[in-house]
Amino acid sequence: MSRRSIGEVMLDVKNISLSFGGVKALTDISFNVREHEIRAIIGPNGAGKSSMLNCINGVYTPQQGSITFRGKTFDHMNSREVAEMGIARTFQNLALFKGMNVIDNIMSGRNLKMKTNIFQQALRIGAAEREEQAHREVVERIIDFLEIQAWRKTPVARLPYGLQKRVDLGRALAMEPQVLLLDEPMAGMNIEEKQDMCRFVLDVNDQFGTTIVLIEHDMGVVMDISDRVVVLDYGKKIGDGTPDEVRSNEEVISAYLGTSH
Amino acid sequence: MGPFLETLIGGLMTGMLYSLVALGFVLIFKASGVFNFAQGAMVLFAALAMARFAEWIPALLGIEHKVLVNLMAFILAMGVMIMLAWVVERFVLGKLVNQEGVTLLMATLGITYFMDGFGQTVFGSDIYKIDVGLPKEPMFLLEDVFQGGILVNQEELSAAIIAAALVALLAAFFQYTGTGRALRAVADDHQAAQSIGIPLERIWVIVWSVAGFVALVAGIIWGSKLGVQFSLSQVALKALPVVILGGLTSVPGAIVGGLIIGVGEKLSEVYIGPMLGGGIEIWFAYALALLFLLVRPQGLYGEKIIDRV
Amino acid sequence: MAESAVSASHGGALTESLTFPQCLLAHARMRPEAPAMREKYLGIWQTTTWSALSTMVLQMAAGLAARGLKRGDHIALIGDNRPRLYASMIAAQCLGAIPVPMYQDAVAAEMVYVFRDASIRIAVVENQEQTDKVLEIREQCPQLTDIIYDDDRGLRNYQQSGIESIDALLEAGALYEQAHPGKVRQAIDEGGFHDDCAMFYTSGTTGNPKGVVHTHASLILPSRTVSQQEGLGPQDEVLAYLPMAWIGQNIFSYAQWLINGFTINMPESQETVMIDMREVGPTYYFAPPRVLEALLTTVTIRMEDASPGKRSLFKHYMALAKRIGGRILDGDPTVSFSERLQYQLGDWLIYGPLRNALGMSRIKLAYTAGEAIGPDLFSFYRSLGINLKQLYGSTETAVWVCVQPDGHVRADTVGKPVPGVEVRIRDNGEIVVRSPGLLREYYKNPQATAEVRDAEGWYHTGDAGYFDQEGHLRIIDRAKDVGQLANGAMFAPKYIENKLKFFPFIKEAVAFGQGKSEVCCFVNIDFEACGNWAERRNLPYAGYNDLAAKAEVYDLIQDCVNQTNADLALDPKLADSQISRFLILHKELDPDDDELTRTRKVRRGFIAQKYEVLLEAMFSGKDSQYVETQVKFEDGRTGAVSATLRIANAKRQQGLAKAA
């Protein structure tokens, strides 16, 4: 299977430092992401991987550093803008909307694209109805893509973990993102589920050309599917390069031997 | 200058009482995560009990010695409050462990209705007096500083002193006693506390009893001031802004908050009230608290909230 | 009047002798806007009308012609039930080519034989998975020129030559049609009623599969007769959810579909079949016993979790239904009014909702066949008021040999011969059939053909059975499997195995005893049922083979075996073949290990040699035996499992024959 061609740098993170009341979560992290590539950020638990993502999509505001996306540079990101610029993400410890079913969860990812005003919605005639239907179809394509048809109307809270992860991915895909940030998409899954998830990630990257930044704490899976890897440890960057380069990196090895997983 | 100081002191003194009631909230919230709306009802209930026992005892036992009577009445009332605490734990909270905040809040609302109804059926619903012999006649301070000096209501003063003492006591209890430590452990993490063998049920009963005790004292003080009547339960509503101002989980917060609200309220009533047609202290406290929260959402001493995802 | 009544009952159903493509055109002409198929896709039921379908088919046929498909060529269909796979089947038949549907879960290696034997020219496949399999075997199959896929997910970047999407094929078809207008139509007109139209490979219990060749006539004639007998018509709804490679699927939702012009509904995916069934509410339904079994299990499990009140209500009314439900369905006049009243109440409270939950509210006619069905299971559905009937047939007879007529439905017979079908029992007890539905031949295998069809055109089913006094056919077993014990007494392993399998706790059973003095058997426990049973007794178990080895489970199974023996004892012919010893296998018998056929029939011979050690142990009276076996995992890897199996004794009843 031929993989898509990797393009220019689209997302550039420079010297990011973040701390919570004295506790340093990230120290002077820099790395970049190229168009269409699968970029992994790995590191032991608590290495600051999630914090990194949270800085990128504006959940946290770093004390120092800047983030450049498609030529625009920000010293801090605003979640809304980030979403509008086409950066979507999934969450490590499922952040689904528990009270809604699968369709609505994924539908909520279409929110930015829905334009009818509150009065049209209240009357639900014409535009509003048409809009709902149009987006429903998009959502159904995602459901089909993720093979969760059997659960489309199940409240997500009732789904097994592996499926919830898929819905989470679905919600992100619904935003038709250019960059997809995946926070430990395979954490806590059994082998089949992991294989499925890998397949989905590759297919997304392959079919929609979506650039993917994914976080994992265990190297195994990630190394096979990612083009380049950043390694964090205790909030510091200790390695960056192709999977092979990283594998042979002394610091990385020691960091990993140091942690059990 | 004189009038200002007067108001200030007045404010501080009522503030002390707010702190007392607020403390009731904080204790329970810390220990069981319950936002106890029933606190006000408890005050009324306790006061009613106290007042009525103080009437019944002489009638039944023919004891006339006032101090003795009040003492017995106090003990009985306290007993009632402990019973109440046990009932609440046994039949309400015990069933609602790990429920959402709102549900618990609603539960305490239920308790409120129950206690209002029950209390008034058992103890009657007229206006009763409590007389624990707090000095009534006003006194003047610093007469040599300004002419006329500062009028201080002795009753309020003594009340404030009692409240202060009690607050200090509780704070100490919370900090230094084993039970206090257990309480804080529970407050931090139910499961963990349970796993290291702290008996939740007992802790909760204790907390509610303490809250009951606080309510009783508050009830006596307010009661002997305003007379024991339904409006007493509104006291709690005045303590609410104190709690959120101070931070739901902070004992010092409750104290400082109480003082701030007390003073703010009095000052506003005196200096702003007239412009707005008076009676503004019922909402001014809230407005104050609200404004404050906008600056510090977690209250004065509450822990900072960090969203982890 | 009478005429109008007829046309009302099955107006639109075709009675002339048309080939399938001609049927399609007829329907497109008569009822262009009526729905031909629906597929649940993207969350809603996407409908294809007859006219739309015929347009698609013609274009597809043109496309196939453009790819050089000629009369007599073979074309493989691999995949789940998908509208465009059905369309491609008709399209192939338009050109007089012969579609060969295959099981989508077959592994590449298994496919090679069929591809070579039938010298497949073109393979129309569902998706990437199937495409990869076919690519794997392509160089072994020189005649295979084109692979055409329906769903292009993940296939866009396939560079290999000779692979294209159906969309591409359709475009090619459009061009071809412009180049040679009317060519396809002409081909359709040239098609003869007695031409070959499809080929089905029988997963023979021994040796290589054989290609059963059927003509339009052989598939249509008996199906039409039954359709009329059962009053099927355009108004009916069918759920197409069984593998296309299976003749039954082809009869129920292809042949009868094109004859009667009803609507076939295709589920969204394998997981959603239940949901989709509930939405569609088919009126005409087929399910093999194992599916009905699974449905019943889900119901019972759900009831076990229900509130006590509900459960007792359920129990009460199910008891009532068991008593009179079936009789009411059979139109038995002896059912009292009050009973009918109670039943009606039960229908509101229990049966109705239950039928709804099963998706069977609208069923007018349901068949089951393939293997013998448990009496309890069978009567459960009938007692709910669902007209479930048994039928008897095989790939070679285009299914229809016997069908149970309404009002005369028994759990232990397969009913009376279908009009136009002659059935006889030979002296050795074998059932032979003469019918318009018989296969034309085994493909490229005259010798095999000769073996099964004698000079007078009787087809030898290989099944042993007899007609009971009411003229209903009873099947005992495969004729060749009906053997003898050492003492000459009759030994019908399948019959015994079925009796065992009727117990919910037993998934599979294999009985041995040919030429021996006694009967022994292997048992596979039903993991789900036994698992629940164990949990209810809070009996911990690690997994299948742990559970299978538990003493309690052995006792449980022993009861089942003893009861079976009791039954057998009642039948003088079979009293001697009671089971004397059994063991519970440490692994589930599995088609991937060739222990079962794809249709989950046990391969007794194969199993016998694979587990020789165990057999010897059993017959030599040991009470335990160590065994090691190869297993194949889903991903194709192989590994070994080993265990020491306990061999238990069963209680044999005093046979009545001897008692008398």
Place this chain on the structure above:
Amino acid sequence: MLYRENGQFKTSYQADQQIFPIAQDRYLILALIAAAAIVVPFIASEYVFRALLIPFLILSLAALGLNILVGYCGQISLGTGGFMAVGAYAAYNLLVRIEGMPAVVAILLGGVFAMAFGVVFGIPSLRIKGLYLAVATLAAQFFCDWAFLRIKWLTNDSASGSVSVPELMVFGWNVDTPIDKYLFCLGFVVIFALLAKNLVRGHTGREWMAIRDMDVAAAVIGIRPVYAKLTAFAVSSFIVGVAGALWGFVHLGSWEPAAFNITRSFDLLFMVIIGGLGSIMGSFFRRGLYCDRAHRA
């Protein structure tokens, strides 16, 4: 019981996304409404209308409004009584101060005022969460209690804020008999229920639920908490305000601030939470009038 989904397959998203996809549900609810509108007037006594049905309808309307805030957007409010009061008094003022103001318009505008008021007091919700917010909303309650008692202008200078409305004329229909009043309220409830249901099943509704269930995730998919929360406050307090106006105009006729005191707020919150916890009453509401999330499942 007679529930039969078999054969009710959907061939379009419109059909699949309608409020009650199962025909039986549709008929049931229509039957209920019809019964309420046609049958009840014949069987219920005057007393029942006055004491039960009318207050029941108006309070369920208020509860419906509150549920949008609490149930869907997850923002606890103890100021409902206050919002009702604003609705009632605003409507009253419009009616008495503006010549020829139609009652219905006054009532709806009353809702609009309540909406504005609600939005202002909703602003804290952007910073404050959960119980803190609950208490903060009490500010609204007490402010209203005070304002309508002390600020004469608001009550058209009537003593101690007690006011009364002239008889209710709705486009020539004189709503004075209990039955009229009942039908009048029923109309409001049905229409608002429908509109509310449409909102919560539209993307605004999803925004609210998203904020309620997981606000961080909501922000990350581009939902603005400010907008979501304030719209929730706006819609909620509009409906509550209308309910307040009805309470004053239709149920009481003449009232004073005490009619909308804190106990009312608590009662309503009770209704909603109990409803959420699935009591008969509550579940009836949730099934019949509110959007029933479980039903979508």
